[in-house]
Amino acid sequence: MKILIVGAGAVGGYFGARLQQAGRDVTFLVRDKRAALLREHGLRVKSPAGDLTLHDLQLVGSSELQPKYDLVILSCKAYDLDDAITSVAPAIGGDAVILPLLNGMQHLDILEQRFGANRVLGGQCVVASTMDADGVIRHLGTVHGLTFGECAGGVSARARQIHEALSGAGFDVTLSENILQSMWEKWTMLATLASATSMMRAAIGDILQGPGGPQFLEGVLAECAGIAELQGYKPGETFYNRTRGVLSEHGSTLTASMFRDISANARVEADHVVGDLIRRGDAKGAKTTLLQLAYLHLKSYEAQRARMLG
Structure with a gap:
């Protein structure tokens, strides 16, 4: 081949x-x-x-x-x-x-x-x-x-x-x-991690220490997973067990690559990872309050970066 x-x-x-x-x-x-x-x-x-x-x-x-x-x-x-x-x-x-x-x-x-x-x-x-x-x-x-x-x-x-x-x-x-199920589950996890760590500019363990941190992470996950379910790809129990374990690990230094790109003043996949998820959620009447806030944060970063680069 x-x-x-x-x-x-x-x-x-x-x-x-x-x-x-x-x-x-x-x-x-x-x-x-x-x-x-x-x-x-x-x-x-x-x-x-x-x-x-x-x-x-x-x-x-x-x-x-x-x-x-x-x-x-x-x-x-x-x-x-x-x-x-x-x-x-x-x-x-x-x-x-x-x-x-x-x-x-x-x-x-x-x-x-x-x-x-x-x-x-x-x-x-x-x-x-x-x-x-x-x-x-x-x-x-x-x-x-x-x-x-x-x-x-x-x-x-x-x-x-x-x-x-x-x-x-x-x-x-x-x-x-069933590759689309696998892709939707990965997207759900990625969008949760990218939205949360980019918006808070902090690792999972740091977010968990803040007031309301665990509830915030669970809220972002719920919005992302809700969109996947409305699209016909409800995340499975194995996914939830694994993902909630990752999002509740105190002391974790885990961040999304999108957050690391922001830290390096690099380009980010805001539209593809978060924006498109919101678009698909809006089409189904999903709740996207936290995701929209994360997207605003990312688009503001893009605008600032473009201005600074001239």
């Missing part, structure tokens, strides 16, 4: 490196600056699961793409999705299928409209990784998993083939019969 990884950053570069190390046919779609760095130093991964430095890389630019790939893995930030679609479009032909690893759900609508629903899988990943200024990908923990499946549900022959191609590459792979 010929696999195209869009980008070679913290997520795509990590999983792509593992796949190539395992002998898979992997090509990276990268911009000129990243390509030059990779050619000079290789694709470098520092990880508790084993360090990698790969030099024999297949690199391609958008203008060189041809529709010869079976699987296209897309792992950009939501605010870069339009540019990523423009760049990767020449590769989408034949039986190519797209596996996006973005947060939320809005990207599925956009990709399906652009390339057709039959070409788009549902997917999500769990990996704490960053890329430093020297282009080294740093895996910050031991968790590195990828879950995917057909958006329509069930298990197809092509999904089994993709599962086989991705398995045995040094990270966890799960083929889901």
Whole structure:
């Protein structure tokens, strides 16, 4: 199976490196600056699961793409999705299928409209990784998993083939019969964590120490989960047990990556993670009071950042 990884950053570069190390046919779609760095130093991964430095890389630019790939893995930030679609479009032909690893759900609508629903899988990943200024990908923990499946549900022959191609590459792979349920549950948790820690500019343990902190966290979770339920994806008991455990851990230093982006004065996925959830909730008459306050906070940050950058 010929696999195209869009980008070679913290997520795509990590999983792509593992796949190539395992002998898979992997090509990276990268911009000129990243390509030059990779050619000079290789694709470098520092990880508790084993360090990698790969030099024999297949690199391609958008203008060189041809529709010869079976699987296209897309792992950009939501605010870069339009540019990523423009760049990767020449590769989408034949039986190519797209596996996006973005947060939320809005990207599925956009990709399906652009390339057709039959070409788009549902997917999500769990990996704490960053890329430093020297282009080294740093895996910050031991968790590195990828879950995917057909958006329509069930298990197809092509999904089994993709599962086989991705398995045995040094990270966890799960083929889901109900990937949209998994994606909604992850979105619910992410939106809760992002809204709460970004709005309070504090970790979970710090929020819990404040007056009304536990009730605030439970309120944000209730709003997010309520939207998921109205959309037909009620979170399950296992999800609630796990999530409430995370949100009630005193002393926890857990924050959302969105909060860390704010701290670094970086761009945030406000519209994709929180704004789109509110939009879907409003369409169903859901209560979104706390989410709207969090969204106002994030959009105010974006406006301030734009003004400061000129």
